[in-house]
Amino acid sequence: MTHLLSDELLAGLRERAADNDRDNAFFVEDLADLQAVGYLAAMVPAAFGGAGLTLRETAHEQARMAAHAPATALAVNMHHVWVGVGRYLHERGDSSLDWLLEEAASGEVFGFGYSEPGNDLVLLGSRTEARPDGAGGYSFHGTKIFTSNSPAWTRLGVLGLDSSGGGHPGRGREPRLVHAFVTRDGGGFEILDDWDTIGMRASQSRSTVLDGAHAPADRVLRLLPPGPSLDPYVLGIFTSFEVLLASVYAGIADRALELAVEAAGKRTSMKTGKAYSQDPDVRRRIADMALAQDSVWLQLDGITRDLDASASDPTLDRGAGWFRATAGLKVRVTEAAREVVDQAIRVAGGSTYFNRSELGRLYRDVLAGIFHPSSDDAAHATVAQSLLGPLE
Numbered sequence: 001m002t003h004l005l006s007d008e009l010l011a012g013l014r015e016r017a018a019d020n021d022r023d024n025a026f027f028v029e030d031l032a033d034l035q036a037v038g039y040l041a042a043m044v045p046a047a048f049g050g051a052g053l054t055l056r057e058t059a060h061e062q063a064r065m066a067a068h069a070p071a072t073a074l075a076v077n078m079h080h081v082w083v084g085v086g087r088y089l090h091e092r093g094d095s096s097l098d099w100l101l102e103e104a105a106s107g108e109v110f111g112f113g114y115s116e117p118g119n120d121l122v123l124l125g126s127r128t129e130a131r132p133d134g135a136g137g138y139s140f141h142g143t144k145i146f147t148s149n150s151p152a153w154t155r156l157g158v159l160g161l162d163s164s165g166g167g168h169p170g171r172g173r174e175p176r177l178v179h180a181f182v183t184r185d186g187g188g189f190e191i192l193d194d195w196d197t198i199g200m201r202a203s204q205s206r207s208t209v210l211d212g213a214h215a216p217a218d219r220v221l222r223l224l225p226p227g228p229s230l231d232p233y234v235l236g237i238f239t240s241f242e243v244l245l246a247s248v249y250a251g252i253a254d255r256a257l258e259l260a261v262e263a264a265g266k267r268t269s270m271k272t273g274k275a276y277s278q279d280p281d282v283r284r285r286i287a288d289m290a291l292a293q294d295s296v297w298l299q300l301d302g303i304t305r306d307l308d309a310s311a312s313d314p315t316l317d318r319g320a321g322w323f324r325a326t327a328g329l330k331v332r333v334t335e336a337a338r339e340v341v342d343q344a345i346r347v348a349g350g351s352t353y354f355n356r357s358e359l360g361r362l363y364r365d366v367l368a369g370i371f372h373p374s375s376d377d378a379a380h381a382t383v384a385q386s387l388l389g390p391l392e
């Protein structure tokens with residue numbers, strides 16, 4: 001397994017994580033350190049100037065980072081998701097995002113501007129207007145929420161709906177979902193100063209108001225009918241997003257387990273005069289956490305291995321089955337992480353209730369896992385559909 005993140009670099013991230021959380025500050029120094037070791041090109045193939053890590057290796061690195069600085073890992077994840085899509089397409093013979101792989105290797109930072117207020121269709125619909133420019137490009141008008149990396153992205157992947165009925169040559173008159181990229185330099189957007197959350201504070205996932213942000217024709221990647229799609233672009237987004245997101249929360253839970261073991265060794269019972277690590281209830285709790293994490297890593301390793309290998313071995317390609325596999329993975333891993341952090345807090349005791357406590361922070365950070373797509377409800381709907389067919 002290739003590692004790009006040294007223990008020393010990770011220790012620096014952990015040291016700053018508490019301050020960034022307290023100050024509600026973006027992880028400026030972390031980003032500089034990560035850029036210096038080429039981490040933003042971790043998954044970029046070597047031919048494009050990257051480190052060529054597999055999805056599985058990147059998931060492990062992301063988990064290691066999340067165990068040190070969860071909010072940094074979550075925000076950097078949004079960048080890796082795009083690199084993951086570029087790589088997914090490239091490995092399957094589609095070069096439409098090769099430019100993104102090159103730009104990631106040359107230092108551009110990618111943001112993910114898809115979430116919108118009140119849009120529970122997620123990838124299948126949009127409240128943002130995509131206005132055709134008559135030359136194959138689009139300008140975007142609408143509000144995106146939770147845009148991680150807000151202070152730092154230089155390229156933003158966006159989704160909008162073109163209902164104008166005929167702006168793009170040869171695409172007919174039906175509405176189309178427009179997947180495209182806009183640039184920070186190009187303007188046409190405002191980033192609101194509205195990020196004041198209970199957790200994942202350093203991610204600075206502020207709202208982005210798009211008001212004319214423009215993507216030229218060569219940065220318009222897909223025009224797809226609204227609704228479910230098996231287009232490789234959508235599959236690439238879905239699989240990269242769910243898997244890498246799961247790895248962040250797996251890393252948080254790994255750290256919670258580590259801290260629980262540490263606390264059990266340090267706390268002593270007045271009842272018995274022994275360390276808590278000798279208490280049968282504490283031992284069982286810690287064993288429970290480890291059993292959960294063992295299963296999490298089996299799942300993450302299994303699915304990332306298959307996703308990596310399916311690029312060259314079509315017998316491993318699950319097609320629409322990837323939606324069920326990766327949505328299920330995300331929900332199981334994020335739910336397990338919440339449970340593990342909760343158990344860790346019970347082992348470590350009341351000190352975790354102080355804001356300065358790392359476990360207390362993990363408790364706040366891990367909660368974000370339930371809000372990311374796929375939600376618990378959406379994952380259940382996907383699985384039900386795979387077993388029972390579509391809802392009539």
Ligand SMILES: Cc1cc2nc3c(=O)[nH]c(=O)nc-3n(C[C@H](O)[C@H](O)[C@H](O)COP(=O)(O)OP(=O)(O)OC[C@H]3O[C@@H](n4cnc5c(N)ncnc54)[C@H](O)[C@@H]3O)c2cc1C
Nearest residue numbers: 078112113114115117118146147148200205368371372373
């Ligand atoms: C830490 C963190 C980082 C994230 N990073 C990213 C990212 O980088 N990119 C990205 O695309 N997504 C990101 N997400 C977004 C996430 O994936 C979800 O889309 C988000 O949590 C919204 O969840 P929700 O639909 O349950 O929110 P909701 O609570 O339903 O909605 C969120 C906001 O929209 C408003 N709203 C709800 N319904 C309506 C309505 N009908 N009309 C008008 N306003 C309405 C609410 O008042 C609220 O302000 C991130 C989420 C978190 C927690």
